[in-house]
Amino acid sequence: xxxxxxxxxxxxxxxxxxxxxxxxxxxxxxxxxxxxxxxxxxxxxxxxxxxxxxxxxxxxxxxxxxxxxxxxxxxxxxxxxxxxxxxxxxxxxxxxxxxxxxxxxxxxxxxxxxxxxxxxxxxxxxxxxxxxxxxxxxxxxxxxxxxxxxxxxxxxxxxxxxxxxxxxxxxxxxxxxxxxxxxxxxxxxxxxxxxxxxxxxxxxxxxxxxxxxxxxxxxxxxxxxxxxxxxxxxxxxxxxxxxxxxxxxxxxxxxxxx
Numbered sequence: 001x002x003x004x005x006x007x008x009x010x011x012x013x014x015x016x017x018x019x020x021x022x023x024x025x026x027x028x029x030x031x032x033x034x035x036x037x038x039x040x041x042x043x044x045x046x047x048x049x050x051x052x053x054x055x056x057x058x059x060x061x062x063x064x065x066x067x068x069x070x071x072x073x074x075x076x077x078x079x080x081x082x083x084x085x086x087x088x089x090x091x092x093x094x095x096x097x098x099x100x101x102x103x104x105x106x107x108x109x110x111x112x113x114x115x116x117x118x119x120x121x122x123x124x125x126x127x128x129x130x131x132x133x134x135x136x137x138x139x140x141x142x143x144x145x146x147x148x149x150x151x152x153x154x155x156x157x158x159x160x161x162x163x164x165x166x167x168x169x170x171x172x173x174x175x176x177x178x179x180x181x182x183x184x185x186x187x188x189x190x191x192x193x194x195x196x197x198x199x200x201x202x203x204x205x206x207x208x209x210x211x212x213x214x215x216x217x218x219x220x221x222x223x224x225x226x227x228x229x230x231x232x233x234x235x236x237x238x239x240x241x242x243x244x245x246x247x248x249x250x251x252x253x254x255x256x257x258x
Contacts (some may be wrong), residue, residue: 023127188212
């Protein structure tokens with residue numbers, strides 16, 4: 001039943017995205033001038049939470065705009081009502097609804113839906129990942145020099161050793177294509193689907209990656225933190241790859257040469 005509710009939840013959220021897209025809506029800033037929240041974010045979140053609570057009123061909810069709606073339940077819903085809000089606000093259809101379901105500290109379900117491309121991603125722990133109901137798998141490239149990568153940059157850039165710009169420069173100076181789509185959830189899904197060979201980012205929130213990292217793992221890929229440790233969405237850094245180039249990308253992110 002949770003699986004059905006999850007699919008329904010990303011669908012009702014996506015209906016709000018399509019209702020507002022390219023229309024007139026309010027926009028506000030959060031942590032910085034370009035960290036945006038729109039009227040559509042709030043509408044999507046309200047629809048999603050309302051649906052979940054109608055079926056599982058005791059479950060824990062963590063959502064980007066509302067924050068924690070804590071409970072004693074072992075099941076937590078981790079919600080990003082619009083991942084890629086800047087894209088959405090500018091009429092760029094690379095954005096989505098992303099929801100992960102965690103049970104006793106383990107991510108068990110995830111779904112990401114981009115209604116503008118008609119792409120519904122779903123993953124279940126131990127059962128694989130799908131795109132519109134069809135199984136997806138990561139790519140099989142084994143050289144980072146021949147890979148197509150994707151990344152993102154934080155809204156508030158903090159200079160640090162081997163920071164986002166330093167890693168990006170190192171890769172592009174070797175003519176490695178590194179894309180920036182503006183939606184971490186879709187970056188992860190497209191890695192799971194084999195469109196990208198790897199994804200890295202230095203600063204994410206749990207709602208950005210909760211569904212997507214499970215997607216990559218269930219599609220046969222590998223996901224760690226920036227130091228190569230087992231990944232959990234409550235710390236900021238992530239490296240997600242097809243597995244074959246993981247150690248190579250991990251080395252570059254930590255100062256290694258190409």
